[in-house]
Amino acid sequence: MKLNEIRPATGSRHSKKRPGRGIGSGLGKTAGRGHKGQKSRAGGFHKIGFEGGQMPLQRRVPKRGFNSRKKGETAEVRLSDLQRLQSDTVDLAALKAAGVVPQPALRAKVILAGEIKRKVALKGLLASKGARAAIEAAGGSVEPPVPAPAAGRLKAKSAGGPAAPAAN
Template sequence: MTLSLSTLTPQTGARRRKLRKGRGIAAGQGASCGFGMRGQKSRSGRPTRPGFEGGQMPLYRRIPKLKHFPLVNPRHFTVLNVAKLSGLKAGSTVNLDTLVASGLVTSPKHPLKILGSGDLDVKLTVEAAAFTTSARAKIEAAGGSCELID
Protein backbone atom coordinates (compact mmCIF):
# COMPACT_ATOMS: atom_id res chain seq x y z
CA MET A 1 0.00 0.00 0.00
CA THR A 2 1.44 3.36 -0.98
CA LEU A 3 1.28 6.39 1.26
CA SER A 4 -0.51 9.42 -0.14
CA LEU A 5 -2.76 12.19 1.16
CA SER A 6 -5.88 10.35 0.04
CA THR A 7 -4.98 7.21 2.03
CA LEU A 8 -4.13 8.94 5.33
CA THR A 9 -6.50 8.20 8.21
CA PRO A 10 -6.22 8.97 11.94
CA GLN A 11 -5.32 6.19 14.34
CA THR A 12 -8.18 4.20 15.86
CA GLY A 13 -9.53 6.01 18.95
CA ALA A 14 -7.75 9.28 18.13
CA ARG A 15 -10.91 11.16 17.12
CA ARG A 16 -13.79 11.16 19.57
CA ARG A 17 -17.34 12.22 18.88
CA LYS A 18 -18.24 15.79 19.88
CA LEU A 19 -20.40 16.14 23.03
CA ARG A 20 -23.88 17.44 22.22
CA LYS A 21 -24.53 19.73 25.17
CA GLY A 22 -27.93 20.99 26.24
CA ARG A 23 -29.98 18.20 24.60
CA GLY A 24 -31.80 16.87 27.65
CA ILE A 25 -30.84 14.94 30.80
CA ALA A 26 -30.56 11.61 29.00
CA ALA A 27 -27.55 12.91 27.02
CA GLY A 28 -25.60 13.45 30.26
CA GLN A 29 -24.84 17.12 29.57
CA GLY A 30 -28.37 18.55 29.60
CA ALA A 31 -29.75 21.90 30.82
CA SER A 32 -26.68 23.58 32.37
CA CYS A 33 -24.25 21.54 30.21
CA GLY A 34 -21.96 20.56 33.08
CA PHE A 35 -21.24 24.14 34.16
CA GLY A 36 -23.28 24.07 37.36
CA MET A 37 -26.13 26.37 38.32
CA ARG A 38 -24.83 29.90 38.88
CA GLY A 39 -21.65 31.88 39.00
CA GLN A 40 -19.15 33.51 36.72
CA LYS A 41 -17.96 30.26 35.13
CA SER A 42 -21.49 29.19 34.17
CA ARG A 43 -22.22 32.31 32.10
CA SER A 44 -21.93 32.44 28.32
CA GLY A 45 -18.70 33.68 26.82
CA ARG A 46 -15.19 33.36 28.23
CA PRO A 47 -15.57 33.57 32.04
CA THR A 48 -12.23 35.32 32.69
CA ARG A 49 -9.13 36.21 30.74
CA PRO A 50 -6.21 33.75 30.70
CA GLY A 51 -4.12 34.02 33.87
CA PHE A 52 -6.90 35.64 35.95
CA GLU A 53 -6.79 34.49 39.60
CA GLY A 54 -9.95 36.01 41.03
CA GLY A 55 -8.41 39.40 41.84
CA GLN A 56 -5.33 37.94 43.54
CA MET A 57 -2.05 39.25 42.11
CA PRO A 58 -1.53 36.82 39.22
CA LEU A 59 1.53 34.62 38.88
CA TYR A 60 2.88 36.40 35.81
CA ARG A 61 2.97 39.70 37.75
CA ARG A 62 4.32 38.47 41.09
CA ILE A 63 7.15 36.21 39.90
CA PRO A 64 9.68 38.81 38.63
CA LYS A 65 9.63 40.55 42.05
CA LEU A 66 11.14 37.47 43.69
CA LYS A 67 14.90 36.98 43.92
CA HIS A 68 17.15 34.51 42.09
CA PHE A 69 15.69 35.06 38.62
CA PRO A 70 18.37 35.08 35.93
CA LEU A 71 19.20 38.17 33.89
CA VAL A 72 17.83 38.05 30.38
CA ASN A 73 21.04 39.17 28.65
CA PRO A 74 23.88 38.81 31.18
CA ARG A 75 27.36 40.17 30.40
CA HIS A 76 30.06 37.51 30.66
CA PHE A 77 33.70 38.32 31.41
CA THR A 78 37.05 36.57 31.60
CA VAL A 79 38.04 37.64 35.12
CA LEU A 80 41.53 38.09 36.56
CA ASN A 81 42.64 39.37 39.96
CA VAL A 82 45.22 42.13 40.44
CA ALA A 83 47.42 39.70 42.41
CA LYS A 84 48.08 37.67 39.23
CA LEU A 85 49.40 40.78 37.45
CA SER A 86 52.18 41.34 40.02
CA GLY A 87 54.36 38.66 38.37
CA LEU A 88 54.48 40.53 35.04
CA LYS A 89 57.36 42.72 33.84
CA ALA A 90 57.18 46.38 34.98
CA GLY A 91 56.21 48.92 32.32
CA SER A 92 54.53 46.35 30.06
CA THR A 93 51.11 46.61 28.46
CA VAL A 94 48.61 44.03 29.70
CA ASN A 95 45.65 42.96 27.58
CA LEU A 96 43.85 39.70 26.83
CA ASP A 97 46.34 38.68 24.12
CA THR A 98 49.43 39.19 26.32
CA LEU A 99 47.74 37.34 29.21
CA VAL A 100 47.07 34.34 26.95
CA ALA A 101 50.69 34.42 25.73
CA SER A 102 51.99 34.52 29.32
CA GLY A 103 49.66 31.65 30.37
CA LEU A 104 47.68 33.59 33.00
CA VAL A 105 44.48 33.19 30.96
CA THR A 106 43.79 29.82 29.34
CA SER A 107 40.35 30.30 27.77
CA PRO A 108 39.80 33.87 26.48
CA LYS A 109 36.15 33.36 25.56
CA HIS A 110 34.82 36.69 26.85
CA PRO A 111 36.14 40.27 27.33
CA LEU A 112 38.62 40.86 30.16
CA LYS A 113 37.58 42.22 33.56
CA ILE A 114 40.13 43.02 36.27
CA LEU A 115 39.12 42.33 39.89
CA GLY A 116 40.72 43.94 42.96
CA SER A 117 41.77 40.96 45.09
CA GLY A 118 45.44 40.99 46.11
CA ASP A 119 48.24 43.56 45.91
CA LEU A 120 50.11 45.06 42.97
CA ASP A 121 53.58 46.63 43.16
CA VAL A 122 54.60 46.91 39.47
CA LYS A 123 53.74 49.71 37.05
CA LEU A 124 51.53 48.37 34.25
CA THR A 125 49.32 49.71 31.49
CA VAL A 126 46.21 47.53 31.67
CA GLU A 127 43.73 47.37 28.79
CA ALA A 128 40.44 45.65 29.73
CA ALA A 129 36.70 45.82 29.08
CA ALA A 130 35.92 46.49 32.77
CA PHE A 131 37.61 47.22 36.11
CA THR A 132 36.30 47.05 39.64
CA THR A 133 36.81 50.23 41.67
CA SER A 134 39.36 48.58 43.96
CA ALA A 135 41.31 47.13 41.00
CA ARG A 136 41.52 50.54 39.31
CA ALA A 137 42.70 52.13 42.57
CA LYS A 138 45.44 49.49 43.10
CA ILE A 139 46.74 49.73 39.51
CA GLU A 140 46.89 53.55 39.66
CA ALA A 141 48.45 53.47 43.16
CA ALA A 142 51.30 51.34 41.75
CA GLY A 143 51.87 54.03 39.07
CA GLY A 144 50.11 52.21 36.24
CA SER A 145 47.13 53.19 34.11
CA CYS A 146 43.77 51.64 33.20
CA GLU A 147 42.37 51.82 29.68
CA LEU A 148 38.83 50.76 28.86
CA ILE A 149 38.37 48.92 25.56
CA ASP A 150 35.22 47.59 23.92
Protein backbone atom coordinates (compact mmCIF):
# COMPACT_ATOMS: atom_id res chain seq x y z
CA MET A 1 0.00 0.00 0.00
CA LYS A 2 1.31 3.42 -0.95
CA LEU A 3 0.14 6.88 0.13
CA ASN A 4 -1.15 7.66 -3.34
CA GLU A 5 -3.29 4.49 -3.32
CA ILE A 6 -5.18 5.30 -0.09
CA ARG A 7 -8.92 5.73 -0.71
CA PRO A 8 -11.81 6.36 1.71
CA ALA A 9 -13.84 3.27 2.63
CA THR A 10 -16.55 2.46 0.12
CA GLY A 11 -19.81 4.26 0.93
CA SER A 12 -18.25 6.47 3.63
CA ARG A 13 -18.20 9.58 1.42
CA HIS A 14 -20.80 10.88 -0.99
CA SER A 15 -21.01 14.10 -2.96
CA LYS A 16 -23.62 16.62 -1.80
CA LYS A 17 -26.76 17.07 -3.88
CA ARG A 18 -26.89 20.12 -6.14
CA PRO A 19 -30.58 20.83 -6.84
CA GLY A 20 -31.53 22.16 -10.24
CA ARG A 21 -28.39 20.97 -12.04
CA GLY A 22 -29.82 18.63 -14.68
CA ILE A 23 -31.90 15.46 -14.75
CA GLY A 24 -28.91 13.23 -14.05
CA SER A 25 -28.50 14.76 -10.58
CA GLY A 26 -31.83 13.35 -9.40
CA LEU A 27 -32.89 16.86 -8.37
CA GLY A 28 -33.16 18.55 -11.76
CA LYS A 29 -35.94 20.73 -13.23
CA THR A 30 -38.13 21.56 -10.20
CA ALA A 31 -35.22 20.87 -7.81
CA GLY A 32 -37.34 18.88 -5.35
CA ARG A 33 -39.87 21.68 -4.88
CA GLY A 34 -42.72 20.17 -6.89
CA HIS A 35 -44.89 22.11 -9.33
CA LYS A 36 -46.22 25.64 -8.72
CA GLY A 37 -47.48 27.07 -5.45
CA GLN A 38 -46.03 29.47 -2.91
CA LYS A 39 -43.42 27.03 -1.60
CA SER A 40 -41.98 26.47 -5.09
CA ARG A 41 -41.25 30.16 -5.66
CA ALA A 42 -38.17 32.08 -4.62
CA GLY A 43 -38.95 33.88 -1.38
CA GLY A 44 -42.10 31.80 -0.92
CA PHE A 45 -42.06 32.08 2.84
CA HIS A 46 -44.93 32.20 5.32
CA LYS A 47 -44.68 32.66 9.05
CA ILE A 48 -44.62 29.60 11.28
CA GLY A 49 -48.16 28.55 12.20
CA PHE A 50 -49.74 30.33 9.20
CA GLU A 51 -52.66 28.30 7.87
CA GLY A 52 -53.48 30.13 4.64
CA GLY A 53 -55.69 32.75 6.23
CA GLN A 54 -57.64 30.28 8.39
CA MET A 55 -57.54 31.19 12.07
CA PRO A 56 -54.33 29.45 13.24
CA LEU A 57 -54.36 26.85 15.99
CA GLN A 58 -52.38 29.03 18.37
CA ARG A 59 -55.14 31.66 18.19
CA ARG A 60 -58.05 29.19 18.20
CA VAL A 61 -57.04 27.58 21.49
CA PRO A 62 -58.19 29.43 24.64
CA LYS A 63 -55.49 30.96 26.83
CA ARG A 64 -55.28 30.43 30.58
CA GLY A 65 -53.37 32.11 33.38
CA PHE A 66 -50.49 34.55 33.26
CA ASN A 67 -46.93 34.96 34.53
CA SER A 68 -46.87 37.20 37.58
CA ARG A 69 -44.44 40.11 37.38
CA LYS A 70 -44.16 40.08 41.19
CA LYS A 71 -43.16 36.41 41.38
CA GLY A 72 -39.46 36.86 42.18
CA GLU A 73 -39.81 39.84 44.52
CA THR A 74 -40.25 37.90 47.77
CA ALA A 75 -37.72 35.20 48.62
CA GLU A 76 -38.36 32.35 51.09
CA VAL A 77 -35.90 31.81 53.93
CA ARG A 78 -35.92 28.66 56.05
CA LEU A 79 -35.24 28.64 59.79
CA SER A 80 -32.33 26.28 59.11
CA ASP A 81 -30.80 29.02 56.88
CA LEU A 82 -30.99 31.46 59.80
CA GLN A 83 -29.37 28.85 62.06
CA ARG A 84 -26.36 28.64 59.69
CA LEU A 85 -25.85 32.44 59.51
CA GLN A 86 -23.11 33.86 61.75
CA SER A 87 -24.71 37.20 62.69
CA ASP A 88 -27.26 37.63 65.47
CA THR A 89 -29.07 40.46 63.66
CA VAL A 90 -30.48 39.45 60.30
CA ASP A 91 -31.87 41.78 57.63
CA LEU A 92 -32.31 41.58 53.85
CA ALA A 93 -28.79 42.91 53.15
CA ALA A 94 -27.23 40.25 55.41
CA LEU A 95 -29.23 37.50 53.69
CA LYS A 96 -28.13 38.73 50.25
CA ALA A 97 -24.48 38.95 51.38
CA ALA A 98 -24.62 35.37 52.69
CA GLY A 99 -26.14 34.15 49.41
CA VAL A 100 -29.32 32.88 51.09
CA VAL A 101 -31.52 35.24 49.07
CA PRO A 102 -31.03 36.17 45.39
CA GLN A 103 -29.82 39.73 44.71
CA PRO A 104 -32.98 40.93 42.84
CA ALA A 105 -35.28 40.04 45.80
CA LEU A 106 -37.06 43.07 47.27
CA ARG A 107 -38.15 41.34 50.48
CA ALA A 108 -37.79 38.02 52.25
CA LYS A 109 -40.16 35.90 54.32
CA VAL A 110 -38.99 33.44 56.96
CA ILE A 111 -40.97 30.19 56.91
CA LEU A 112 -41.22 27.36 59.43
CA ALA A 113 -38.85 24.85 57.84
CA GLY A 114 -35.98 23.32 59.77
CA GLU A 115 -35.04 24.26 63.33
CA ILE A 116 -33.54 27.26 65.06
CA LYS A 117 -31.84 26.91 68.44
CA ARG A 118 -30.05 30.22 68.81
CA LYS A 119 -31.16 33.78 69.49
CA VAL A 120 -31.70 35.76 66.28
CA ALA A 121 -33.14 39.25 65.79
CA LEU A 122 -34.96 39.75 62.48
CA LYS A 123 -35.08 43.33 61.20
CA GLY A 124 -37.41 44.32 58.36
CA LEU A 125 -38.24 40.74 57.32
CA LEU A 126 -41.62 39.05 57.01
CA ALA A 127 -42.20 35.87 59.01
CA SER A 128 -44.95 33.26 59.06
CA LYS A 129 -46.83 32.62 62.33
CA GLY A 130 -45.00 29.36 62.95
CA ALA A 131 -41.59 30.86 62.17
CA ARG A 132 -42.26 33.85 64.44
CA ALA A 133 -43.25 31.51 67.29
CA ALA A 134 -40.12 29.35 66.79
CA ILE A 135 -37.80 32.39 66.74
CA GLU A 136 -39.38 33.88 69.86
CA ALA A 137 -39.25 30.49 71.62
CA ALA A 138 -35.48 30.41 70.94
CA GLY A 139 -35.16 33.86 72.56
CA GLY A 140 -35.08 35.90 69.37
CA SER A 141 -37.23 38.77 68.15
CA VAL A 142 -39.02 39.73 64.93
CA GLU A 143 -39.29 43.35 63.82
CA PRO A 144 -41.68 43.51 60.83
CA PRO A 145 -40.88 45.79 57.88
CA VAL A 146 -42.25 49.32 57.93
CA PRO A 147 -44.62 49.76 54.96
CA ALA A 148 -43.40 52.46 52.58
CA PRO A 149 -45.86 55.29 51.90
CA ALA A 150 -47.43 55.19 48.46
CA ALA A 151 -45.32 57.74 46.59
CA GLY A 152 -47.44 60.21 44.65
CA ARG A 153 -50.59 58.09 44.85
CA LEU A 154 -52.47 60.22 47.40
CA LYS A 155 -52.44 63.99 47.19
CA ALA A 156 -53.22 66.21 50.14
CA LYS A 157 -56.58 67.92 49.90
CA SER A 158 -56.55 71.70 49.72
CA ALA A 159 -57.81 73.59 52.76
CA GLY A 160 -60.69 75.18 50.85
CA GLY A 161 -62.24 71.88 49.79
CA PRO A 162 -63.29 71.10 46.24
CA ALA A 163 -63.22 73.97 43.76
CA ALA A 164 -66.56 75.49 42.74
CA PRO A 165 -67.59 75.09 39.09
CA ALA A 166 -66.79 78.10 36.90
CA ALA A 167 -69.73 80.46 36.23
CA ASN A 168 -70.71 80.98 32.58
